[in-house]
Amino acid sequence: MINVLIVDDDAMVADLNRLYIERVEGFSCCGIASTLSQAREFIEESVQPIDLVLLDVYMQQDNGLDLLPIIRASGRAIDVIMISSASDAETIQTSMHYGVVDYLIKPFQFPRFEEALTGWREKKQLMGNHKYYEQADVDRLLHGGAPELADSKRLPKGLTPQTLRTICQWIDAHPETEFSTDDLANAVNISRVSCRKYLIWLAQINILFTSIHYGATGRPVYRYHLLPEQYGLLKQYAQ
Numbered sequence: 001m002i003n004v005l006i007v008d009d010d011a012m013v014a015d016l017n018r019l020y021i022e023r024v025e026g027f028s029c030c031g032i033a034s035t036l037s038q039a040r041e042f043i044e045e046s047v048q049p050i051d052l053v054l055l056d057v058y059m060q061q062d063n064g065l066d067l068l069p070i071i072r073a074s075g076r077a078i079d080v081i082m083i084s085s086a087s088d089a090e091t092i093q094t095s096m097h098y099g100v101v102d103y104l105i106k107p108f109q110f111p112r113f114e115e116a117l118t119g120w121r122e123k124k125q126l127m128g129n130h131k132y133y134e135q136a137d138v139d140r141l142l143h144g145g146a147p148e149l150a151d152s153k154r155l156p157k158g159l160t161p162q163t164l165r166t167i168c169q170w171i172d173a174h175p176e177t178e179f180s181t182d183d184l185a186n187a188v189n190i191s192r193v194s195c196r197k198y199l200i201w202l203a204q205i206n207i208l209f210t211s212i213h214y215g216a217t218g219r220p221v222y223r224y225h226l227l228p229e230q231y232g233l234l235k236q237y238a239q
Helices: 011-023 036-045 064-074 089-097 110-129 137-145 159-172 180-189 192-204 228-238
Strands: 002-007 026-034 052-055 079-084 102-105 207-214 221-228
Touching: 002 011, 011 026, 011 110, 026 036, 026 089, 036 052, 036 064, 064 079, 064 089, 079 089, 079 110, 089 102, 102 110, 102 207, 137 228, 159 180, 159 192, 159 228, 180 192, 192 207, 221 228
Parallel strands: 002 026, 002 052, 052 079, 079 102
Antiparallel strands: 207 221
C-alpha cells in the first residue's frame, strides 16, 4: 500500500482529497496535516513510512513551498504532488526546482487526480525495476507516456505483425521465463538480428523488462522477461 500524506489547512478540501485517494486502488491516506509544523512531525517522526505528499501552497499560517526543502533535507524517499490554486509562474517554477512530480491547479476533476497518482506510481515502478536503463526508459521517466497498443501501421519499419504475433505467442506460452535474444531467435526460428529488433520494441512499449548481464569476456548479454502487469497487452499482440 502506498501511503499518502495530505498537507492542507482547509478541512473540507483535505477530506475531499482523502476520499479521492481511497478511490485509487493501492493508495491510502496515512495522515492529514493542517500546518507545516504538523507535516514536519509526520515526516520526521511517523512510524509509518510516507511515500507521497499532496501539498497545498496557500495556507493561513504557512507557505506550502517552505516544506519542499524540509522534505529534501530529510533524506527520505518522499515525492510531492502540489495541489493548489496558485498558478503563477514563480510558484510553479519553484515547485519544479524542488522536483515535484506533478502540479494540480484547483479546481480539478477526479480523473486528473487519479492520473497524477497512477502516473507517479508507474514511474516509481519503472525506476525500481531497472538497474540499467535504455533510452526509451529514460524518455518515459522524463516525459511520461504510457504504453499503447499499436496496430500494424504503427510498427517500426522492418517489423511485421505476423512475426510480432509469433514472438508474442512464444512469450505468452512462457510468461515467467527470462530469455536472451538467442534463446528466442532459436525458439521461433528467426534471425538473431531480426529478433533483437522486436525485443527492443517490446521493451520500449514497456511489455518486457530488460536486464544486462556481463560474462567473463565483459560483453553484455541482454535478457528479457514479461512484466506481469502487461500480460493483457501482450495477449492482444499474440492474437
